[in-house]
Amino acid sequence: MNPLPVVLNATRRLRRPTLWTLAAVGAMLGFGLAAGEASAQAKTIRIGVPTAMQLQVGRDTQDAMKMAIDEVNAKGGVLGRKLEMVVADETENPETGISAIKKLTADEKVDVLIGGYTSGVTLAQLPHISAAKTIYLNVGSASPSTNAKVKTDYDNYKYIFRVGPINAAHQARQMTGFVSGFVKGELGLSKIAIVGENAKWVQDLVPLLKKGATDAGADVRTTEFFDSQTSDFSPLFSKVKDSGAQYMVVILSHASSDIFAKQWHDAQFPMPYGGIDVKSMDGDFCERIGAKSVGEMAANFAVRAPLTPKTIPFFDEFRKRTNRAPVYTAFGAYDAVHIYAEAVARAGSTDTDAVIKQLEKTSYVGVPGTIEFDDTHDVKPGTATYKGPSFLFAQWRDGCKREVVHPKELRTADFVYPSWIKK
């Protein structure tokens, strides 16, 4: 037998227990350190952030929250306690979303949760948030169902609030207002085509939109759905063109927006388009597709315009810190931290029930408008007389700048047709 393997085996036998011991000692040391840290942090108010960390919505949630936390802490914190945040990745998968909530509430023992993005994930998380009796300020998902139980089962679901965005039912109403008030009313284009991706919320929204538009006297020439994986819109464009429509209303949220805009521009499609286009809310959407969205109108929850005294300073500070334009979860997260901090200050403690009572009384001037909650703890949308958050229809302009065109009371510039369409 070759002696070398024997020696090697011997060292291996020796080394293994040593390594284990070392690892165990290390773990104990680490644990001790962590415990020490925890007791030092007992005085801070901990904000748990369940969000989709890899996406821009998630990154912006964290960055905006950091901004708000720094502002509150610079003023000495709340009730003499500093704020700090703990992040957990909820991805776009309900299972992971539930683990994120469990980690934040059971392991990290946070005082409040601020985050959210996908409605499906939020819905799956609700029972776990309720079981953990922790306040949850939703800043990302838009399904009305997330807040329905607040009314029907208040004792168990009173923890759930939505700071933004306005829910999908309100979005549908404001979208209808855009078609009847702007496309039909102002541009005078009555023949429209509705084009949407094949998703549950779009299928829910389209009949409402179609009815609203028809009631307003518009002629809906065609309604087309397409798969969100679609990479070639030529057939779709051809059908819309053949329908005789003059304006294309779109409802897009996932992958397709950038291809859609590129192909619309490259084909010099002979009609303008606009509507809900979630990717087009990104500040850099226009730049990253080579300015091919110039002419498109897209709904936004806020743009850099004097909506409230906080809007422009927020946008500028966010850009200064991150060198990015914020997406909607950023306004929600930023406002949510301040709303929570003020509610705690008014309640005089972080006691959940006391803070909930104060949150219900919120009337806070935030980034997209005044934030108040209705009886399902859902943010109230803006109307002609109430300056709550609204859909702002902004048009991409030359140099990838955005101008608000609708609603009229917030208009920063008039609508301009894409260069290849003669009017």
Place this chain on the structure above:
Amino acid sequence: MLEILIVGAVSSAIYAMLAVGFTLIFGVARILNLAHGTFYALGAYGAYFFTSSFKLPLLLAALLAVALVAAFGIAVERVLIRPMRKSQLAMLMITLAVALVVEQALFLTFGSEYRNVPAFVDAKFTIGGVSIGGARLLALGVGVVLIGALWLFIQHTRMGSAILAISQDAEAAQYMGIPSDRIFALVMGISAALAAAAGVLAGPFLTVQPTMWLLPIVKAFAIVVVGGLGSIPGSILAALMLGYAETIVGYLISTSWTEIVSVAATLLMLVVRPAGFFGRRASF
């Protein structure tokens, strides 16, 4: 009608560029390369990276991207696949792992946002009353030229004969003194370069983001199953069929039904004729 003809031809050309490389490396080296879509993604990202970060002219950026992806393909074959070539299962796992690692690397480097690859031509052309973007016509033209060139290379050069010999019987070819390892690396390089070229050409009018490798591999799979795994004429024919079938369904039924075409075609073919149109035998 003419519109369907032109749009279908563009889709077919891109599908063919993806499928020919995929089927070539299978036919020659028996590598079922799940990282094939990754080469497509890397081609598009390469063109984006060199034009945006180094401000290189597009043509140079595109050539550089294709060359680097070809080198990457060769490296993957040499370092990861070659030691494991005996096991089909191991190769599937390795190539899938490469695809996932690259996807995550792209996420970390470029983020989840969509990126813009500039187009060689931004003009719009009108052919017989049908308007079509210049980038699409270019994709069609270059696709046809590249596949034609590959065909000539395989049919009319010594190296091409070696590739054919190995695809017919690797062991016999080796006994004849053909260096199979070197041929495998070459074929992997060609296959990766073709996919990267498809990425560079389709990037301007399709999407560029980290998960973009997945759809092409699904399409390539469908095409080679229909055409016969390992057969180049089969995959060209199947690419044409799939490209046109999708376009026709899009125009005549609804765009929301196009994605099901490739999957349905795959299933149907597996049931009716598992070897595909031109396959010598069932490959599974």
